[in-house]
Amino acid sequence: APLPPIDFKAELNDEQYAAVTSEPGPALVLAGAGSGKTRTLTYRVAYLLHQGVQPYEILLLTFTNKASREMLERVEELTGINGRQLWGGTFHSIAQRILRVHGDLVGLQRNYTILDQGEAEAILKNVIQTLDSKFIKTKNNPKPKVVADMISYARNTCREPREEADERYPFLDGMADKVDKFYKAYKQAKLDQQVVDYDDLLEYFLKLLREQTEIREQYQARFKHILVDEFQDTNRLQSDIVDQLAGHHQVMAVGDDAQCIYTWRGADFDNIMQFEERHPGAEIHKIETNYRSSPEILGFANAVLASQPSGLGFSKELRAIKPSRERPYFVPVMDTRGQAKFIIERIEGLVDEGRNLSDIAILYRAHFQAMDLQMELTRLNIDYQITSGVRFFEQAHIKDFTAQLRFASNPADVSAFARFTCLLPKVGPKTAERIHKFTRERAAKLEKNFCDVLVSPEVLKKVPADAKEEWPSLAETIREVSAALTERAPEEIIQLALDGWYSSYIREIYPNWTDRADDLQSLVSFANRFETMEELLAQLVLLASESNERSPEEQQNCLRLTTIHQAKGLEFPVVFVIGLADGTFPLKRTIDAGDLEEERRLFYVAVTRAEEELYMSYPMLNNQGNQVMRLNPSRFIQEIDPSRYETLRVAPTRRY
Numbered sequence: 001a002p003l004p005p006i007d008f009k010a011e012l013n014d015e016q017y018a019a020v021t022s023e024p025g026p027a028l029v030l031a032g033a034g035s036g037k038t039r040t041l042t043y044r045v046a047y048l049l050h051q052g053v054q055p056y057e058i059l060l061l062t063f064t065n066k067a068s069r070e071m072l073e074r075v076e077e078l079t080g081i082n083g084r085q086l087w088g089g090t091f092h093s094i095a096q097r098i099l100r101v102h103g104d105l106v107g108l109q110r111n112y113t114i115l116d117q118g119e120a121e122a123i124l125k126n127v128i129q130t131l132d133s134k135f136i137k138t139k140n141n142p143k144p145k146v147v148a149d150m151i152s153y154a155r156n157t158c159r160e161p162r163e164e165a166d167e168r169y170p171f172l173d174g175m176a177d178k179v180d181k182f183y184k185a186y187k188q189a190k191l192d193q194q195v196v197d198y199d200d201l202l203e204y205f206l207k208l209l210r211e212q213t214e215i216r217e218q219y220q221a222r223f224k225h226i227l228v229d230e231f232q233d234t235n236r237l238q239s240d241i242v243d244q245l246a247g248h249h250q251v252m253a254v255g256d257d258a259q260c261i262y263t264w265r266g267a268d269f270d271n272i273m274q275f276e277e278r279h280p281g282a283e284i285h286k287i288e289t290n291y292r293s294s295p296e297i298l299g300f301a302n303a304v305l306a307s308q309p310s311g312l313g314f315s316k317e318l319r320a321i322k323p324s325r326e327r328p329y330f331v332p333v334m335d336t337r338g339q340a341k342f343i344i345e346r347i348e349g350l351v352d353e354g355r356n357l358s359d360i361a362i363l364y365r366a367h368f369q370a371m372d373l374q375m376e377l378t379r380l381n382i383d384y385q386i387t388s389g390v391r392f393f394e395q396a397h398i399k400d401f402t403a404q405l406r407f408a409s410n411p412a413d414v415s416a417f418a419r420f421t422c423l424l425p426k427v428g429p430k431t432a433e434r435i436h437k438f439t440r441e442r443a444a445k446l447e448k449n450f451c452d453v454l455v456s457p458e459v460l461k462k463v464p465a466d467a468k469e470e471w472p473s474l475a476e477t478i479r480e481v482s483a484a485l486t487e488r489a490p491e492e493i494i495q496l497a498l499d500g501w502y503s504s505y506i507r508e509i510y511p512n513w514t515d516r517a518d519d520l521q522s523l524v525s526f527a528n529r530f531e532t533m534e535e536l537l538a539q540l541v542l543l544a545s546e547s548n549e550r551s552p553e554e555q556q557n558c559l560r561l562t563t564i565h566q567a568k569g570l571e572f573p574v575v576f577v578i579g580l581a582d583g584t585f586p587l588k589r590t591i592d593a594g595d596l597e598e599e600r601r602l603f604y605v606a607v608t609r610a611e612e613e614l615y616m617s618y619p620m621l622n623n624q625g626n627q628v629m630r631l632n633p634s635r636f637i638q639e640i641d642p643s644r645y646e647t648l649r650v651a652p653t654r655r656y
């Protein structure tokens with residue numbers, strides 16, 4: 001059937017139109033915030049489908065899976081073509097999809113499981129402890145978490161961890177060798193358990209593309225069009241993947257160097273700067289209109305960029321087309337409690353004026369800055385959604401429950417095994433490992449399935465006395481889930497697990513177990529979206545890391561609280577940016593290090609989320625414990641011509 005017509009000319013400006021309808025070949029759309037880069041990519045997909053390109057020939061890489069879902073839903077509205085037929089998602093999710101099929105070629109078994117960050121760190125810590133028991137106790141040495149970050153940073157920038165260690169700790173003797181040793185042992189530990197961390201997904205994917213010519217050519221031929229959003233925040237590992245996939249330079253990337261905010265994870269805006277070099281003949285499109293914000297908000301945002309030292313980046317000033325509004329408000333408040341009070345009063349006012357709660361977002365530099373606000377919102381029963389901090393898929397009960405599923409699908413995954421067995425009385429990681437080892441060896445000897453042996457009396461003998469009562473129910477649940485894995489649909493498997501041990505466990509442990517049971521039950525409808533359990537499990541881990549979702553159920557009309565990092569690409573009619581005191585934003589550590597540019601870009605990202613109203617609050621006092629400290633307004637505000645904003649005076653809440 002012919003697709004419904006789209007008037008591309010009417011929906012897009014000239015530059016967007018040129019990009020959307022450009023001939024196949026490399027293209028870069030380079031433009032500031034709110035200029036319609038994401039919209040351009042969405043219409044590009046619709047346009048390609050109109051040109052007869054098949055959905056599965058299009059690969060859409062986005063910063064979050066949610067962003068890709070939203071774009072593909074829009075494509076569906078425009079064309080009627082089911083967005084699920086396209087390849088859309090983050091680098092990690094695409095990598096995992098392809099590794100599920102071809103991972104064996106780079107040494108992965110088909111049923112490998114994905115570790116979340118906490119689990120990966122636990123393995124590394126274990127490795128460090130085993131190899132060098134004094135390392136962690138020695139005062140000047142980096143903590144295991146810091147070692148983990150360092151290794152991850154090195155991998156994302158395609159360098160050896162030892163080089164990174166050498167650079168960061170030149171004063172600690174032999175650090176490079178140590179880190180190298182830890183890294184290698186960590187790698188081996190993961191291989192033994194057939195588990196991968198996030199970085200592995202990208203590394204194995206790149207390795208696959210580099211080393212397996214046939215596979216590479218197959219995907220190069222399949223993905224006739226590769227579209228990448230938020231290109232400024234890709235790192236070396238990711239851009240190498242793009243290069244491998246786009247053998248014929250069939251890539252269109254969009255980005256804004258002024259919004260590069262992930263250099264701490266290896267993001268490198270050289271990927272943008274060098275795009276032309278890497279893709280000869282690339283078309284470069286620039287958009288100069290901003291469709292998102294009022295002229296007053298945009299004027300302020302432009303001024304933020306104007307305070308950058310000269311010579312940075314490509315971007316230039318944007319023009320606004322939206323109607324005029326109030327200038328952004330700068331709001332000094334007494335302290336974070338005064339801040340919470342101000343925001344809540346203003347929100348109530350906004351709702352009276354007819355705004356929905358979902359029109360409003362509160363953005364902050366770091367999660368803890370929103371503590372007072374969260375407490376007040378909870379007290380007043382104002383519904384909010386939080387996109388950082390503890391998120392739906394990161395909650396302990398969700399992870400405990402899903403660990404059972406993960407384990408059933410990959411019985412080599414000791415981390416998953418330990419996660420739920422340690423819930424039993426008197427069982428710790430060491431005991432869990434021992435039970436696991438015993439079961440594994442027995443299963444090998446009897447040539448039986450691991451999960452079938454788990455329920456045997458021999459294994460029960462190895463379980464500590466206090467846990468013996470619960471063990472059979474747990475082991476039986478795992479066995480049933482494992483047996484159902486290949487036979488039944490994901491939602492049936494979830495239900496099966498829900499009918500098992502864990503549900504009775506939470507009833508005894510948690511006073512508020514009904515809420516948790518509801519959360520778990522919602523996984524059944526979530527599972528509906530997936531064809532296979534493998535796909536579901538992989539998504540569970542990836543979602544926990546990204547967390548744009550409060551629960552699998554649809555979003556509600558509620559306020560949004562989020563870190564600025566997580567707010568990338570989003571827009572809201574009303575935005576509050578909180579904590580604008582020097583030392584809070586920019587963070588003290590970045591001031592001390594003289595490394596302010598990324599903080600400034602982060603501030604730029606924050607203010608450019610706003611469409612109509614922007615409030616920037618500044619707690620004047622920091623009162624922690626019994627110490628009260630005066631804070632200065634953020635230098636990012638002080639740098640800006642006061643005519644660009646209005647200072648709002650609010651009544652003090654409390655005297656000191």
Ligand code: ATP
Nearest residue numbers: 011012013032033034035036037038039291292569
């Ligand atoms: P960011 O840099 O923050 O990711 P962006 O450049 O991706 O921003 P979009 O989110 O695509 O910008 O667009 C910003 C807003 O402007 C969206 O609401 C979008 O629908 C709207 N918009 C963009 N281009 C047009 C246009 N030509 N006509 C009407 N609305 C537009």
Ligand code: MG
Nearest residue numbers: 037038039569
């Ligand atoms: Mg965008």
